[in-house]
Amino acid sequence: VTFSCGCISSLPCGVLAVNMTIPNTLIRGAVGGEALLSVSYSSFSLDLPVIKWQLKREKSVTVVQSIGTDIIGTLRPEYRDRILVFENGTLLLHNLRLSDDGTYDVEISITDDTFTGEGSITLTVDGKKTSSVACDL
Template sequence: LSTEPLEGVNITSPVRLIHGTVGKSALLSVQYSSTSSDKPVVKWQLKRDKPVTVVQSIGTEVIGTLRPDYRDRIRLFENGSLLLSDLQLADEGTYEVEISITDDTFTGEKTINLTVDVPISRPQVLVASTTVLELSEAFTLNCSHENGTKPSYTWLKDGKPLLNDSRMLLSPDHKVLTITRVLMEDDDLYSCVVENPISQGRSLPIKITVYRRSSLYIILSTGGIFLLVTLVTVCACWKPSKK
């Protein structure tokens, strides 16, 4: 029986997770080692329910015809690495590379995860009004942004993360903040931060003014009296025209 160790291809990768941006490039970097000097057979696949072959090659020479969605977007390197250009959202997933050499007994394998996202555009806080009456049942703030995939939301009050408060209710995705039973202490600056794996955006702060009920009543009553006096004066001075 032979006692010589079995030879094989060993593949290493500096990273296992790469965050890519739509329209840009991502390098799926690997390095292989082998005792053979022959050119390697390289196969990259995108793992799906049914794996999708991205490219096959001998060395850097592509074997066969590339799929239409990968044409002019693929570049192979001698160490087995794959450069994928003009990234699309559909490119996201787990990529597996297999490298084999005729003289070697074993095929080397390595997987790399690629995420692809659209950068977050600058968010803004939307409200129906920037003023609210003290002890109102609810006041809602909405963190809105036009672009960006996989967003996560954080709310800030006076530039600091919101403290744990039972009156501060967040929607399941944290995009909407609802302040219940509004208090005077809620009078402050509010902003939101939106981020994803490749970017972050922060809104301009918006000032929410809380009025005490007594103050509002004074304003309304004063305005009402002024209007009543004006109407009485107009009626007293008005005389029907003679025909």
Template sequence: MLSDPTEAVNITSHIQHIHGTYGHSALLSVQYRSSSSDKPVVKWQLKREKPITVVQSVGADIIGNLRADYKDRIQVFENGSLLISNLLLSDEGTYGVEVSITDDTFTGEKTINLTVDVPISKPRVSVPSSAVLELADNFTLSCFHDNGTKPLYTWLKGGKTLANDSRILLSPDHRVLTISKVTMTDDDVYICLVENPISSGRSTPFKLTVYRKQKDKYSL
């Protein structure tokens, strides 16, 4: 039989989402309150179609054996918080924690979302040529980087963000920039900016030179 609700475990957390870095640590920080002096029973699960039990503990003392993929990477603190070390991309997801004191006490629950990303390495711009002829050529700039997850690409021209228009075409992921019928106004400095939740990088500025088209000397 459950005890009076005033004896329920109350869990609080100042965070709802953590942006973790691959290979680093992430602290899923919670705190609990209870009228009991007994140590809490803590259970952390990674919510999947079939939930994965990450760890169970009494206070900070882990119960049983950890899964092989969590061995030597998990620590539970007295307040119920979970520390995951040497983060893997597979650690990303929604984590739920249950804290109870005895079988007769209401269980407190809390969820925290964890994303895991690889930092963006310095982007570089690939171009077929550094010079084009006014009105005669189309021009394509491509942005590359060796490392980094969930990249978001932005192109800057003279420090201002470029968007699709009648002559500017960005690929669906914005990684490739195509300028049609280049004009003298396109003669400028271009930079590729790549960002993800934990980092950002800028390419070395690229200077596009546009040559003015010569008029036919025989034209009137």
């Protein structure tokens, strides 16, 4: 193995970081439907990533934290049986509620990498339209 500029020759020289891509930063869903908050990442590390999704509020709410697809800790009651985390970091929210509306921050980190991948996706949840009819008989 030869070294150049402090790197192993089989790897590109540079800072190790998680590079994250978010194809769509604005997602629209409807109450009772699903929303796919899609991200992907790349890293030279073979370790599983720690993925953290938070909903921005006055005080941010952790939606889910996982190592790969395995959820760490206990989910908040409002998210139980409603979320799925994919290997690439994407979050699927089932049975959308109006309270799911907002900006979601995602953070993907890997032990070997110096820098964490971070990004945001805004989800708009449309409520079901109710119509009222007034009849004068």
